[in-house]
Amino acid sequence: MAPLPLSQRVWLQAMLAHGVVSQAHAKALQKRACEITRDDYQAGSLPTLLEEVGKHLSSVGLEIRQARDEFTGAHLIMIVNAKGDELAQVATTHSATEIAVTKKILERIFTNNDAYSLSSTEALKIGRQCKPPLGNAETEMLLSALVKEGWLRYNRDTGRYLLTSRSMMELNVYLKNAYPEHYFSCIMCEDPITNGVACSNAECRVRVHKHCQTSYERQIGISTREGQASTCRGCQHTWSPSPVGEASVQR
Ligand SMILES: [Zn+2]
Ligand SMILES: [Zn+2]
Numbered sequence: 340m341a342p343l344p345l346s347q348r349v350w351l352q353a354m355l356a357h358g359v360v361s362q363a364h365a366k367a368l369q370k371r372a373c374e375i376t377r378d379d380y381q382a383g384s385l386p387t388l389l390e391e392v393g394k395h396l397s398s399v400g401l402e403i404r405q406a407r408d409e410f411t412g413a414h415l416i417m418i419v420n421a422k423g424d425e426l427a428q429v430a431t432t433h434s435a436t437e438i439a440v441t442k443k444i445l446e447r448i449f450t451n452n453d454a455y456s457l458s459s460t461e462a463l464k465i466g467r468q469c470k471p472p473l474g475n476a477e478t479e480m481l482l483s484a485l486v487k488e489g490w491l492r493y494n495r496d497t498g499r500y501l502l503t504s505r506s507m508m509e510l511n512v513y514l515k516n517a518y519p520e521h522y523f524s525c526i527m528c529e530d531p532i533t534n535g536v537a538c539s540n541a542e543c544r545v546r547v548h549k550h551c552q553t554s555y556e557r558q559i560g561i562s563t564r565e566g567q568a569s570t571c572r573g574c575q576h577t578w579s580p581s582p583v584g585e586a587s588v589q590r
Pocket of ligand 2: 538543544571573574576
């Protein structure tokens with residue numbers, strides 16, 4: 340394989356330094372990399388760049404993953420470990436006890452019914468219950484480190500911890516293998532879903548992101564048959580969505 344042109348290498352370095360990057364930012368970085376290296380910049384050539392760089396990354400076990408933020412709908416791009424089937428990549432700078440607590444916290448967030456979130460009280464309890472235990476102050480420090488590192492998001496309004504787009508992109512394979520019964524894909528975009536709506540029929544696995552809900556409902560004919568009930572594509576029952584994620588928690 341021919342080596343990547345300098346402008347693409349400069350772009351790749353910038354991407355790795357930034358972690359999760361919005362599509363618009365990735366484009367801006369591409370333009371900047373071309374300017375710095377005096378390479379021609381062509382508007383609209385990001386998909387080609389992603390494909391070219393992606394080919395090179397696969398030989399070292401990395402890949403470019405694209406997803407939409409489940410809360411803002413923003414288009415995101417990130418370079419991740421293609422295998423990504425273990426938690427070792429999380430919290431590598433922490434102690435063994437902290438890694439064990441981190442694992443339990445991530446597990447609890449992902450398997451906490453349909454809440455896909457955890458209150459800080461519950462998180463501290465996990466620390467205390469670990470063997471050896473982690474005190475409240477230490478768990479609090481660990482939690483804020485995980486937020487800073489981009490693995491967790493803390494919602495100040497609800498006092499709950501959630502997974503970030505970064506953790507969903509990096510841990511996708513791990514979560515799918517470890518907790519298949521809690522791993523749902525959006526019926527529209529097929530990306531994993533931890534925030535959105537679900538079909539109220541408990542036996543149906545249809546779930547849709549907030550940013551995919553309108554197109555799903557258009558597809559099953561809600562907007563064209565104003566005021567009339569539509570049927571879910573998965574189970575043919577009346578479509579009456581219930582919340583998935585933090586919104587499903589009774590407060
Ligand atoms: Zn979706
Ligand atoms: Zn259904």
